[in-house]
Amino acid sequence: MHFDVLTLFPEMFEGFFSSSILKRALDRELVTASVINFRDYSTNKHRTVDDTPYGGGGGMVLKPEPLFYAVEAITNEAAARPPVVMMSPQGTPYTQKKAEELAGYDRLILLCGHYEGFDERIREHLVDDEISIGDYVLTGGELPAMVLMDSVIRLIPGVLGNESSAEADSFSTGLLEYPQYTRPAEFRDWAVPDVLLSGNHKEIDQWRRRQSLLRTLERRPDLLEKQDLSEEERAWLSQQQKQRRES
Incomplete structure (x- = not known):
């Protein structure tokens, strides 16, 4: 499975991909990932990716051009564009069932927002799915994207080593997991x-x-x-x- 992560802060993902189960999955090529700074697809010399909202109001809004151009650049040779998933507090609440659905794809593109939000045309004409990891607001979509990837990657066959581990997890059966014990007795x-x-x-x-x-x-x-x-x-x-x- 391959992930394309569009973010303004690619350095945030360095530690995420360099340890534990995720690192082993990457090392064994069960998963691949590209972290792309969509500022590189800005259309002006100042590499601007945001602007003030029409109609006034606080904050800055992400412009459509950098994200559209970034997605088009990484999918220009794809036979069919993979799902583009926006991380947003306005999205559908994330569940284990959704993680299992996403794990069925070969490739996902994740959009990590920042500032006040996205130009609505990104939602209407670029995004296929919009996901929220909870009823609260974060400074950006990077942490939600990591949550999504962690929950999906562990479902890929071979990642955990013991496939029954994921099957018994809380929410996988629709219930919370039973108590676990180990030595000493x-x-x-x-x-x-x-x-x-x-x-x-x-x-x-x-x-x-x-x-x-x-x-x-x-x-x-x-x-x-x-x-x-x-x-x-x-x-x-x-x-x-x-x-x-x-x-």
Whole structure:
């Protein structure tokens, strides 16, 4: 998979791509990336990429020419232009389901904004998708772009090494992940649940499923509304709620 990142601050991505799982993915050529300063596609000698908004108002707005020319330059030989994704607080809230959808592409172009925002013609005529990582405003789209790439890259086969790791993550199943434990089996009188030491994989799977349901009920009950739960699971959750109210 290949990422083209259009940004005014390419140096922000140096550390992101030079460590941990992302570096290994790049080294093994499971992922490639180009970080492009779209100021290089400005149309004047001062390399201007922004201007004051028509109609007045505070802040500066990114001009259309540099971004259009940058995208056209990097896709001029492409048989079909890859999706252009704008990172913006006005975009659709980002979810694991969206990450899985984006992981199905061979190439993505990410637009990192800055200043007050984008000229609306960029949205209307250049962008295919607009994504927000939360209901808050950042100084630019670089951090959201890193979040998106991290969440997508880890889904690419071979990146994590163990494919089941991503499948069991929170939100991958629509639920929060169950509690995890490792050695030692006892630490400061806090013991690992006996079922995890039993070797009975059927019971372990049932325990993990129930713990996942319970944790989701406690922390993100809204997610349960979208789940197709069995009657047994609904009854078990109802019992857990009742016990908690009584305790």
